[in-house]
Amino acid sequence: MNRAIVVLLVLLVPMLPAATAQIEPPSWELGWATDMDATYRVDLDDDWDVNGELVVFVNNERSNELNLQLTYDYDDTAPFEFDGPDSIAVPASTNDTFTITISGGDAEDVRAFSPSSKVELIIVAEERIGEATVSNQEIDGDIGVPRVYMLTPELTPPSNTLFAGSWVEFDLTVFNYGNTQDAITVGQATVRSCPHLSVLGLDEVEDVIVPVTASNGEGVMFTLRLEATSSHQERTCEVTVSIGSEGDAGSRSDTLDVAVVAPEADEDVPGPDDGGSDEELGQPADSNPLPWLGAGELAFVLLATMVLRPRRD
Numbered sequence: 001m002n003r004a005i006v007v008l009l010v011l012l013v014p015m016l017p018a019a020t021a022q023i024e025p026p027s028w029e030l031g032w033a034t035d036m037d038a039t040y041r042v043d044l045d046d047d048w049d050v051n052g053e054l055v056v057f058v059n060n061e062r063s064n065e066l067n068l069q070l071t072y073d074y075d076d077t078a079p080f081e082f083d084g085p086d087s088i089a090v091p092a093s094t095n096d097t098f099t100i101t102i103s104g105g106d107a108e109d110v111r112a113f114s115p116s117s118k119v120e121l122i123i124v125a126e127e128r129i130g131e132a133t134v135s136n137q138e139i140d141g142d143i144g145v146p147r148v149y150m151l152t153p154e155l156t157p158p159s160n161t162l163f164a165g166s167w168v169e170f171d172l173t174v175f176n177y178g179n180t181q182d183a184i185t186v187g188q189a190t191v192r193s194c195p196h197l198s199v200l201g202l203d204e205v206e207d208v209i210v211p212v213t214a215s216n217g218e219g220v221m222f223t224l225r226l227e228a229t230s231s232h233q234e235r236t237c238e239v240t241v242s243i244g245s246e247g248d249a250g251s252r253s254d255t256l257d258v259a260v261v262a263p264e265a266d267e268d269v270p271g272p273d274d275g276g277s278d279e280e281l282g283q284p285a286d287s288n289p290l291p292w293l294g295a296g297e298l299a300f301v302l303l304a305t306m307v308l309r310p311r312r313d
Helices: 002-023 107-112 295-308
Strands: 028-032 050-060 066-073 080-083 087-090 094-104 119-129 132-144 151-156 167-176 182-192 197-200 220-228 235-245 251-261
Touching: 028 119, 028 132, 050 066, 050 087, 050 119, 050 132, 087 094, 094 107, 151 235, 151 251, 167 182, 182 197, 197 235
Parallel strands: none
Antiparallel strands: 028 050, 050 094, 066 087, 066 119, 080 094, 119 132, 151 167, 167 220, 182 235, 197 220, 235 251
C-alpha cells in the first residue's frame, strides 16, 4: 500500500509546475505611451505658462477587471505640478490609457529653471486586495523646459538737443528675458523722414554675449550716436534700432522720436511790406533820378534867368 502511494507521488511531481502555472493569473503591464526615451520638454508661452501632457498605458491580459491605485513621486521644489488620476479600472483583456497634465507655478520660478535641469517623475501602480498589495509596477521619466531666447532692446532718448550740423549720444540697453544666455549677431538702424540723420556705433554691439537678466536686473548697455548734417531741416525723426539673436535667429526692435533743430539765420531780410528804409530794403538812398531843389537854389536860378535873358530891340 505504501509502495503504491510513493509511486503515485512520483508520477504527480512533474505535473506540479504546470498546475501552478495554470493557477497564477496572467500578467499586466504599466508603461509610457508618450515617448520618454529622452527628457520630455513642456511647452512655454510668452507669459511662462507651462503646458504638458503625458500618456500612460496599462495592458490587462487577465480575464477579469484590474483595479490599480496610482501615486506620483517627484521633487516638489521644481516649478511643475502633475495632475493625474488616483486610481484606474482596466477591463479584462484590454489595453487602456490615462493622462497626466503638467502645469507650472510662478512665472519667475519657471524662467529661473535651467533648460539643462530636469525633474524625475515616478509613477507607481499597486494592485490591492483590501489593505494588502498583491502586485505593483512603476515607471519613471524626466521632464524639463525648452530653451527660450528673448533678447529685447530698449532705447533711451538723448538728453541734449540735436542741432543740424552736430551730434548727440543716446543709450541702447539689451535685456535677455529668456532662460539661457544669448548673443547679438547684428545691430541695425532705420531712420524715417530724415535722410540726413545717421546712427553710429552699432558695430560695437555685434557678437556680444548677453547673460540672462534677473528679475528687475540690468541689461547690457551701449552708447550710440545720432549725427545730423548741416543741411538737415528742422523736424522730428523716427529712429528704430533692431538687434539679431544668435539663439533663435530672430530680430527685435525699439523706436524713439528725435527732434532736429535747424540753426537760426545770422541776419533777417525784411520783406517789401516791412516799412523799412530804402537802405534796409536794399536800394541806395540817392537812387531818385529827379531830386528836389532847395528854396535858395531855386531863387538863384530864377534871378540868373532874368539877368541873362536877352533884351528886345
